[in-house]
Amino acid sequence: MRESPAIGVTAVTPNRAGSDVASRDGHPERHPRHITASVQQLLNAMKDVPALVQNGRLDVLSSNPLGQALFSEMFEQVAQPPNFARYVFLDPRAENFYRDWNSAAAQTVALLHAEAGRSPDSRQLSAGRAHSNGQQIMP
Template identity: 55%
Template sequence: MDIRSDIREFLTTRRARLTPADVGLPDFGGRRRVAGLRREEVALLAGMSVEYYVRLERGNASGVSDAVLDGIARALRLDAAERNHLHDLVRAADDGGVRRSRRSRARTQTIRPGMQQLIEAMHGVPAVVQNGRLDVVAINRLGRALFSEMLESPEQPPNFARYLFLDERARRFYRRWDDSAEQVVALLRSEAGRAPRDRELSDLVGELATRSDAFRTLWASHDVREHRTGAKAITHPLVGDIDLSFEALDVSDERGLQLIAFTAAPGSASSDALGLIASWVATSAEPVDGSARAGATDR
């Protein structure tokens, strides 16, 4: 991935969404050649020279301090995910390719037996452990029943982004497909900032950009997001519509793994539907081996 280009395009797209009125600057009218704020306006708000800001926006991030980046983040009204992404991009550019991110090293990725035991003990809760590329690293039995279509993919390990953009069934499964697509791309953008030299991630992005117009359009927006909590509206092939909320917990900062647990509101139709799936799982002969289809990936 081209870090200098990513810095330029990220800052340009953040400028484009703001007007002088949004940030308390006077607008003297006349024709503006660019959408949103001008570079000199961002520099003024951030408390730096125009030349310095222009240099950074062109991708020259050598020696840029955290204080300078925080000033730009305030000027551009960046949220926490965007602020972190800007810091990640600048750190990657400042490395100059000399140091490799720990996340970029190829290795077999697994979870501890105790973690697998934990998610399998969550009998009424679908649980997934995923990495930053959205590969499924581990999943419990109820999770496998919930996301059965994705797990059928011939491409291994199963991957939420690949399923959403390349499997036509995903548009039926995700009732708010557009929202899910925006979220998935924003998560991959965030991971690309944290691990710009992750070959597997670059290959995934290249595959999706080549095969999906929708992905290519969203990727160009440079939106980023953190994965902590949210909602999913799905249509399961066996029980129909289910509305779920999820919570994501970091398993290990070093390895970038997250445990994601899905729940339905107590007493709701979605809770009843999830209970039906759980009853089917309880009487199924399916093995409970956490490595079935998803338990180890190369990264």
């Protein structure tokens, strides 16, 4: 778990080995789309704090009710799954949501750059895209 300095939300993130995230064939995957039942149970047990699970592309894989309420604007995105990069850079409401939008934007870019370094063959990341919807979010 980690605490985001921008807003103080606890996020449950899969470890690098992917043991908390399941692919369709049961093997860990680089950019997971699903979480295990035990991780969802952990999220559901966190009743007093907003929590969510995201992958390296900043797609939200799951959240507890408080996490969904806190980031309700992001969950309203037409493109699915909800994605922090799309929200920060493409949703004008994000500038009012974050106390320091410039810091949130810089952290988002840093996270995407780090993931692009771990996954240099990812066309979605190397093209500056958070998702295959084709909307560019980074120069």
